Amino acid sequence: MARALARPIEIPIRRLRLRVRGAVQGVGFRPFAYRIARTMRLSGFVLNDSAGVLIEIEGPDAGRFPDAIRTQAPPLARIDSIHVLELSPAGGERFEILESLGGKSATRIGADAATCAECRCELTDPASRFFGYPFVNCTHCGPRFTITRALPYDRTQTSMASFPMCRACASDYIDPENRRFHAEPVACPDCGPSLSHSIAEIAARLEGGAIVALKGIGGFHLLCDARNDTAIDFLRLRKARDQKPFAVMVAGIEAARQFARLSEAEEALLASPASPIVLVEARAGALSNLIAPGLARIGLMLAYAPLHHVLLDELACDSPHRPAALVATSANPGGEPLVADNADAERRLAAIADLIVTHDRDITVRADDSVMQVIDGAPAFIRRARGFVPEPVDLGEDGPAVIATGADLKNTICVTRGREAFLSQHIGGLNNAEAIRFQREAITHLCSILDVKPEFAASDLHPDFRSVRMAESLGLPVVAVQHHVAHVAAVVAEHRLSGPVLGLALDGHGFGADGTSWGGEMLIVDGGHWRRAGALASLPLPGGDRAAREPWRMGVAALQEAGCIDFASQLWPGHRGVAQLTAMFERGLQPSRTTSLGRLFDAAAAIAAIRLVQSYEGQAAMELEALVRAPRCLCDGYAIRDGVLDFRPLILHLAREGPSGADAADLFHGTLIAGLAEWAAREAAPLGIPQVALGGGCLMNRVLAAGLAQALRDRGLKPYLPRLAPANDGGIALGQAAHARQVIMNENASAQESRTCA
Structure with missing residues (x-):
């Protein structure tokens, strides 16, 4: 008997509309969706509009499409949500990329991204039309935010609008199979931006010890040889930047390893598309000691623009086994904002730079380099800018x-x-x-x-x-919003914490709700409500703002508060200001007071003979941190009474016993961590609050932040550090x-x- 043939299973035709929101414009999302749809043999379309990316797909495999675009998205895409709506099949044989639609914007532009590996290969390939071209880019890299005037992100809305594409670039731009499909800054030597000076000339001037102002992605850098003490001295003199550390730029991760000891997390951060400056442990003698005086770490970054790559390659030609390294500091004379305009550069940088190098692609939005470090095993911001804004x-x-x-x-x-x-x-x-x-x-x-x-x-x-x-x-x-409430609220917001949260705001200065200077605060924050649950024991603030610039003032004030002002003449013999301030205290001087932890750091640095006068904000605290080897707690080094955390016993010990350098740094940090952790635990326990938000500029101190987070965990609490925004006033x-x-x-x-x- 003949067996009946099985009937084939019919897979229904489905049509889906997908609304994709997030950073999905200018990152190659449309050609990506096009390729996925073609592979799945789906018909439909994809387009950019004011809300993000709109896709309609139709075919038997339509149901697999949403997962495919979520899991295989382009490297620079950030998908916040995909909303799927079932539609009636409409037929069609092709999948198309349609023109963008306008309207009220609900999407966002991506951040600027470092040169991708494929573009770097083209830079060094003599057969490529992009060989040595300092403005090469594609959908996976290049400027975004800094050249965009408005959304949707199309070439006409950017500073590339004035550069008509040549035939070759136009062909790439309209080809969905090309990685430059709708890469809005796409250009080549025949049609794109150009430099005012040759790479060879720029390199020669740097090798000769010159200071060069170079226009980049978000603004101008001031560059000089990072091994040339004379050039760095001149840069400090002309920029009026006596001791504040400079950042250093190198070609790639291999070069970075020669100048610093890097953890895996630090290497990953350096090589990320954002390419921030990362604070890392410097190798002794690899660079000039004038780059970061008194500090153990340097700010290191990898070349992130094609211009940087071709310049560093040119500098390395003469010494292939000795990687080039350039001081690369923001061109902002006199504390002014970053210079980004060509005419502005000629006006404001002429007295600093020996050579000003411009190009004719306008920077629509200036953006400094981001600065980060790894704290407690994860990245944290010091300055959030290029590469991350406007995520x-x-x-x-x-x-x-x-x-x-x-x-x-x-x-x-x-x-x-x-x-x-x-x-x-x-x-x-x-x-x-x-x-x-x-x-x-x-x-x-x-x-x-x-x-x-x-x-x-x-x-x-x-x-x-x-x-x-x-x-x-x-x-x-x-x-x-009170300053320290804002510090805590920023951490609560990024971690999306609910219910009451215990906050430690550890800072330099903020205007308190009572009109006094706060800076070491324990707060209870619950939604839009807050209260002050405690504070550090206050210290006199002799001279007001001058005390923040002259740590010796805080040293004398702390000794006065600890009841041992007689030690001042022994610690700082012959210092006229110390003698005068001591006499004023003895006559009953009553200056304003502060609970600031930052000023307590200053006092400790002065008493330990580490820093008496600061040339930049936070210098004393940073130099104290740089000396730490292994934090240890002074027994009975602090006291807690009625919600007030008092470190006068620690100050008295530092003055009497006289530990200096690393010993003082270890003792101060260890006692600080222990005291803060116990203070928080005492308040959290009766309230049943396990969540502790840590904010304020003092949390940029890696030893303090990581040590305090671990100490809180050891007490059964859940600490939260700032990750998506700086702990400081940024x-x-x-x-x-x-x-x-x-x-x-x-x-x-x-x-x-x-x-x-x-």
Whole structure:
């Protein structure tokens, strides 16, 4: 008997519409979707619009497509969400890439990305039309944020609009199979930007000891030979930067290993697409000692623009076994913002640089190099800018649109849209007209590219902050957020912590809710509510702001508070200022006081004879940290009474016993960690709060941050360190925005409840 043939299983035809949100424009997402669809034999289309990427696909395998694009996305893509809608099949034989659509923006532009491996190969390939071309790029690398005026991210909306593509580049640009498909900055020597000077000339001047101002991705660098003491001396003199450390740029990871001892995490961070400056342990004698005087670590970065690669390759030609290394510091004379404009460079850098090298691709948005380090096993920001901006922080829930104007030091601004918070690039100190203009420029640009009209502003409490006046000038209702609450709120926001959180805000200075100077605070933060649960024992602040520049003042003040001011004449014999201040204290001087941990660091550094006068912010604390070998706790080195943590016993020991250098650094850090951990544990236990948010500029101290986090874990608590924004004032705007939203939403809920009851 003949067997009946089995009927083939019919797979139904499905049509799906996918709305993809995130950083999905300008990263090769459309050609990627095109290739996946072609492989799966699906019909439909993909396009960019104001909300992100819109895709419709149809075919038997349509159901597999969403997982494929989520798991195989291009390296620079950041997918926040994929919403899938089932549609009725419409037929069709091809998959197409359609033109972009405009509208109110709900997407974002990607951050600038370091030169990819494929473009680096083309740079050194004589057969490539991009051989030695210092502006080569593709969809996997190159400028994004710094050349973009508006969204959608298309060439006409960037500073590449003035460079018509040649036939070869246009062919690449329209070919979905080419990695330069819709790479908006695509260009070659025949049609793209050009340098004002040849690479050979630039290299020759650097080898001769010159200082070169070089226009890059987000602005100008000041460059010189990192092994040439004379050149570095001249750079310090001309830039008026006596001792603050310089960053160093090298060609690649192999070169970096010759100049520093690198962990796996540090290597990964250096070689990431963001290519930040990373603080790493320097190898003795590999570079000039003038790069980071008194510090054990240097700021190292890899070449991230093709211009950097061709220049470092040229410098290495004469010494192939001796990698080139360049000091690469931001071109911002006199504390002003980074120079990014050609004419501005000629005006502001002529007195510093021996050679100014420009190019004709405009920098629409200036952005300094990001600075990071590895703390407690993971990356942490010191300065967040190029390579990361404008990637958002997910706040976990929708809320009102808020613009926060940050602090007056290390200023950034923050804009919220829906559930996202967008922190601007580093702006810097708001102490001059150029910086104020830069801040306003950043506000205008960020709101423009996000297509956001803020409903509220958030600011600091300080009555004299320029950032506060900026918030007040915006014509919006202003929510004032206390400085240290903002530090803690930034950590709470990025980790999306709920319920009451214990916060330790360990900082240099912030205007307290009582009008005094705070800086070592224990706070309980719960949504839009907070209270001060404790503080460090306060110290006199002789001279006000001068005390932050002259640690010896804090040393004398700490001795006075510890009841051993007689030691001042022994510690600093012959110091006229010390003698005068000691006499004033003995006559009953009562200066203002501060709970600042930063000023306690200054006092310890002065008493241990490490630093009496600072040439840059945080120098004393950084040099004290650099000396640490193995932190150890002084028995009875602190006391805790009624929520106040008092380190006077430690100060008394340092003055009486006289440990100096590494011994003093070990003892100070170890006792500090133990005291802070016990202080937090005592408060957390009766409240049943396991979460501890750690914020404030002192948490940039790697020994303190990692040691305190571990000590809290040892006590059964859950510490959270800042990861997505700096622990210092560069993260204040994020905390202001997040906390202000909570305050506003609480007020709205209360008003709604009152209306309901009425």
